[in-house]
Amino acid sequence: DIQMTQSPSSLSAAVGDRVTISCQASQDISNHLDWYQQKPGKAPKPLIYGASNLETGVPSRFSGSGSGTDFTFTISGLQPEDIATYYCHQYDIVPSFGGGTKVEIK
Amino acid sequence: EVQLLESGGGLVHPGGSLRLSCAASGFTFSSYAIYWVRQAPGKGLEWVSDISAGGITFYADSVRGRFTTSRDNSKNTVYLQMNSLRAEDTAVYYCAKKRYTTSSGRRAGLDYWGQGTLVIASS
Numbered sequence: 001d002i003q004m005t006q007s008p009s010s011l012s013a014a015v016g017d018r019v020t021i022s023c024q025a026s027q028d029i030s031n032h033l034d035w036y037q038q039k040p041g042k043a044p045k046p047l048i049y050g051a052s053n054l055e056t057g058v059p060s061r062f063s064g065s066g067s068g069t070d071f072t073f074t075i076s077g078l079q080p081e082d083i084a085t086y087y088c089h090q091y092d093i094v095p096s097f098g099g100g101t102k103v104e105i106k
Numbered sequence: 107e108v109q110l111l112e113s114g115g116g117l118v119h120p121g122g123s124l125r126l127s128c129a130a131s132g133f134t135f136s137s138y139a140i141y142w143v144r145q146a147p148g149k150g151l152e153w154v155s156d157i158s159a160g161g162i163t164f165y166a167d168s169v170r171g172r173f174t175t176s177r178d179n180s181k182n183t184v185y186l187q188m189n190s191l192r193a194e195d196t197a198v199y200y201c202a203k204k205r206y207t208t209s210s211g212r213r214a215g216l217d218y219w220g221q222g223t224l225v226i227a228s229s
Contacts, residue, residue, distance in 0.1 A: 034215030036151075043200055043219040044151065055217075087151055091215050094164075095141070097151040 002026050004090055006098030012106045019075040021101045023088035028068050032092040035064055035073045037084045038100075044087065048073065080105060108132035108218045110201050115223030118191055126186040126223060128201030135182040139204040141216055142175065142186050144197035144225075154199070157184060159208035169195075191227040198222040 003026040013019050023033065031051035036044035046055050048064035051071060061077045075082055083105055088098040114126040128140060142154040155165045155175040163175045174187040184201060202216040 032213045032215075036216075038151075043221055044216075045219075046215070046217055049205060049215050049217070089151070089215055091213050095153040095156070097143075097153065100150045 001094050002029060002090055002092060002096055004088055004096050004098040006088055006101060008101060009099060010102040010104070012104045013078050014106045015078055015080060017078045017106075019078050019082075019103060021073040021086055021088075023066075023071045023073070023090075023098045025069045025071075025090055025092075029090045029092035031067050032090055033064075033066070033071050034089045034091070035062075036087045036089060037082075038087065039084045047086075075103075078103070078105070108203065110203060110218055110220035112199060112201055112220045112223040115199065115225045117226045117228065119229055120191060120193055120227050122191050122227070123187070123189045124191065124225060126188065126199055126201075126225070128184040128186075128220060130182045130184070130201075130203070133203070134207075136179040137207040137209065139208050139214075140177065140184045141202045141204065142184075143200045143202060143216075143219075144195075145200070145222075146194070146197045149197075152197075155186065156204075188225070191225075193227050195227050196225060198224050 005024045033051045035048040038044045052064045063074045085100045085102045109131045111129045139158045141156040157163045157175045172190045177184045200222045202219040205214040205217040206212040
């Protein structure tokens with residue numbers, strides 16, 4: 001099965017900062033990767049699909065890039081409402097999720 | 107508007123059984139695969155199972171042989187039958203819809219999620 005290594009597991013940044021989260025797959029998954037945002041007590045919310053496509057209605061400060069085994073999720077200008085845990089999700093064959101990154105405000 | 111609504115969660119003794127339901131609306135249910143994903147308290151997301159539009163099922167190793175996923179397209183509902191429950195099955199269980207139709211042949215993530223239902227396996 002494909003393992004997803006997500007880093008960091010947590011981070012603290014100031015409002016306006018650029019935030020970057022990485023996911024590394026244990027084998028080539030092409031662009032079969034999505035990113036979700038989850039706030040406490042809520043279901044995950046899709047943000048990015050197919051590694052780099054922004055969901056309709058999601059602010060443009062969120063972006064994704066990568067292909068193959070290395071993927072990056074970026075918030076270009078952290079806002080207070082972005083406090084959440086973010087997960088990558090690969091669906092190449094047997095699906096799996098990264099361990100999550102908890103984003104906090106410094 | 108796409109909606110997914112889970113039900114059936116609750117408290118069950120270890121070794122017991124529970125059946126979860128996921129009622130869907132707002133899309134052509136019979137054309138899409140549905141996932142079950144769970145989240146143990148304070149932990150990350152774990153894929154549990156999924157069922158294709160045609161009823162082909164897939165399971166995580168941790169639940170294979172104990173859980174069974176099925177669907178009733180006449181009721182727009184997917185079920186997760188959970189038997190021989192263990193303490194480690196305690197989690198919020200979400201159902202979610204795959205982004206693309208099964209017939210498209212495209213690999214897909216999840217574009218809509220339900221609100222989740224809590225299962226507690228404890229004595």
